[in-house]
Amino acid sequence: MKIRRPRWPRTRAGQRRLVQAVVAGCVLALLPATWLYVSTADRLRTTADAPRTDVAVVFGAGLWQGEPSPYLAHRLDAAAKLYRAGRIKVVLVTGDNSREDYDEPDAMRAYLTRHGVPDARIVSDYAGFDTWDSCVRARRIFGVHRAVLISQGFHIRRAVALCEAAGVDSYGVGVDAKHDVTWYYGGTREVFAAGKAALDAVFRPDPRFLGPKEPGVARALAAGR
Secondary structure, eight states: OOOOOOOOOHHHHHHHHHHHHHHHHHHHHHHHHHHHHHHTSSSOOOOOOOOOSSSEEEEEEEEEETEEOOHHHHHHHHHHHHHHTSSSSSEEEEBHHHHHHHTTHHHHHHHHHTTOGGGGGGEEEOOOOOOOHHHHHHTTTTTTEEEEEEEEEEHHHOOOOOOOOHTTTTEEEOOOOOSSHHHHHHHHHHHHHHHHHHHHHHHHHSSSSOOOOHHHHHHHHHHHH
């Protein structure tokens, strides 16, 4: 069975229609990314000017031999800096613990305690399987209404937009990162992830795992009073 290769239209009208279709497809593909940039334009901060709030949310970014990856370590360093500066009171670490030998939240907790954040001020979300799940669970499970979100610059706009859609008044701190292969991969991935983010924001599906409400954030805040 022979597979026919697509042919370039022979007529000018056909060629024009093909070009128009390609341009329209590109525009539609970029609309979600444009939405992310426009909707979060006034929500991005640095560790120096992040608003004072009770909670910071740090999103998981992988482990290397059981320890936070360099990208995740940069996120945690920013959270520890905000805590030491008195800009936040509690850190909610959200990540993947879908299997016994992979535990992002506990690795994140251990890293933060080594960098000066008291264990009692850290709350773990073990079912933050993706950004939307983490945002929904922050609001519905942990009762977070306002937060500073911490991630890399290529991801922070999506995090802010999704947490806003989930009902969390959010500001984003995008930490610096070396522009290596991982950075370029992450930036490219965000173009495609923006489409899913737009669908999540519109349809607001339940996370993969919801479960009962947890008092961890309220308890951690009460412990510091």
